[in-house]
Amino acid sequence: MSKVEKAKRKISFPHMGTISYAWSAALRIIGCEPFVEPYTSKKALSLGTKHAPEAICLPYKLILGNFIEAIEGGTDYVAMITSPGCCRLGEYGKCIANALTDLGYEAKYLELQLYDGLKGMYNFLLEASGKNNPFLFCRAIFIAMLKVFLLDKLETRLSYCRAREINQGDAEKHYNKSLKIIDQYDTVLGLRKASKLVKEEMSKVEINPNKEVLYVDITGEIYLVNDEFSNQNIEKELGRMGVQVRRSLTVSSFLKDAIIPKAFRKGETHLQRANRLAKPYLMRDIGGDALECVSDVAYANERGIDGIIHISPFTCMPEIMSQNIFPAMRENCEIPILPLIMDEQTGRAGYITRIEAFVDLMRRRKRRRQMQKISEQTPNQPTNSTV
Numbered sequence: 532m533s534k535v536e537k538a539k540r541k542i543s544f545p546h547m548g549t550i551s552y553a554w555s556a557a558l559r560i561i562g563c564e565p566f567v568e569p570y571t572s573k574k575a576l577s578l579g580t581k582h583a584p585e586a587i588c589l590p591y592k593l594i595l596g597n598f599i600e601a602i603e604g605g606t607d608y609v610a611m612i613t614s615p616g617c618c619r620l621g622e623y624g625k626c627i628a629n630a631l632t633d634l635g636y637e638a639k640y641l642e643l644q645l646y647d648g649l650k651g652m653y654n655f656l657l658e659a660s661g662k663n664n665p666f667l668f669c670r671a672i673f674i675a676m677l678k679v680f681l682l683d684k685l686e687t688r689l690s691y692c693r694a695r696e697i698n699q700g701d702a703e704k705h706y707n708k709s710l711k712i713i714d715q716y717d718t719v720l721g722l723r724k725a726s727k728l729v730k731e732e733m734s735k736v737e738i739n740p741n742k743e744v745l746y747v748d749i750t751g752e753i754y755l756v757n758d759e760f761s762n763q764n765i766e767k768e769l770g771r772m773g774v775q776v777r778r779s780l781t782v783s784s785f786l787k788d789a790i791i792p793k794a795f796r797k798g799e800t801h802l803q804r805a806n807r808l809a810k811p812y813l814m815r816d817i818g819g820d821a822l823e824c825v826s827d828v829a830y831a832n833e834r835g836i837d838g839i840i841h842i843s844p845f846t847c848m849p850e851i852m853s854q855n856i857f858p859a860m861r862e863n864c865e866i867p868i869l870p871l872i873m874d875e876q877t878g879r880a881g882y883i884t885r886i887e888a889f890v891d892l893m894r895r896r897k898r899r900r901q902m903q904k905i906s907e908q909t910p911n912q913p914t915n916s917t918v
């Protein structure tokens with residue numbers, strides 16, 4: 532066997548939030564070398580934009596940019612997550628593979644068919660590792676899933692702390708340390724220990740638990756909702772303004788719907804809730820995350836949340852549909868909705884101004900409601916006049 536064949540295969544995935552921590556663990560377990568390219572940046576965006584069709588959606592451009600950076604950095608393989616669907620996602624894989632070939636890159640292209648569930652993951656690991664070891668593959672999948680759940684839990688804690696931190700940037704500092712802790716462990720016992728350490732780390736953030744914060748749900752296209760570069764770190768901005776953010780569209784919720792067998796799930800999943808709550812407005816899945824978005828608005832309204840932000844890429848077909856359904860939802864849902872459409876031209880200043888204005892609106896609305904409640908509870912003052 533030649534030295535090159537003996538060397539570990541370097542495999543790279545595109546970024547999306549903190550997902551690289553999970554796939555890196557799975558690749559290490561099967562004996563490959565995870566190649567983590569620099570986090571998505573303006574450089575990746577301009578590389579992707581330069582080599583992508585102009586009207587294609589933003590995630591495609593960013594993923595292509597990630598791949599170009601990974602290949603130029605020395606990866607042997609690039610792996611793409613694909614799924615069939617009514618939108619462009621079904622075509623992403625082939626388009627990206629063709630674009631890389633046209634650019635003259637020789638890195639091999641792998642595909643992970645997510646909607647084939649565990650079978651799709653197994654086939655991917657088989658192709659990536661070049662060996663058939665069911666035990667190892669089951670371990671890799673299990674550990675990657677545990678990491679995803681731990682990372683999502685950590686992000687929920689981050690959002691809670693950010694909105695209440697006393698020293699700005701404190702929560703972020705401890706969050707980054709927690710990410711490093713999670714990255715160190717690739718076993719069940721190790722992750723149990725990591726979970727404890729992360730809890731301790733995040734408890735060091737000095738917070739004001741009595742601070743009056745606003746609660747906002749974020750929904751939209753899953754990539755933009757979870758990727759801080761493409762959503763211009765909206766959660767950080769909102770946290771700075773004293774807003775606690777919550778997302779239903781997370782990687783762990785996706786795993787529950789698409790990968791984890793029914794017997795192992797607890798409670799109603801996001802997709803099941805989407806089918807239930809979106810029904811009056813949207814009868815069936817029309818691709819992307821439109822069904823989930825419509826139901827997320829109804830769900831946020833049901834819980835009396837202060838507002839909901841919908842983030843979508845410019846030209847995203849399913850999200851254009853969901854945005855057009857929101858006005859019809861006004862009849863039953865009085866929650867404020869802020870739609871944000873992102874592309875490579877989106878300027879930061881205007882974007883922040885819109886978020887600030889929305890936060891201001893929610894704050895005034897909340898105060899008005901609180902005053903109304905107080906005046907309804909206060910009995911009428913007796914007058915001095917005698918009858």
Ligand code: SF4
Pocket residue numbers: 588589590618619620752818819820844846847848849850
């Ligand atoms: S959901 Fe929208 S952004 Fe995502 S691949 Fe489909 S069309 Fe593009």
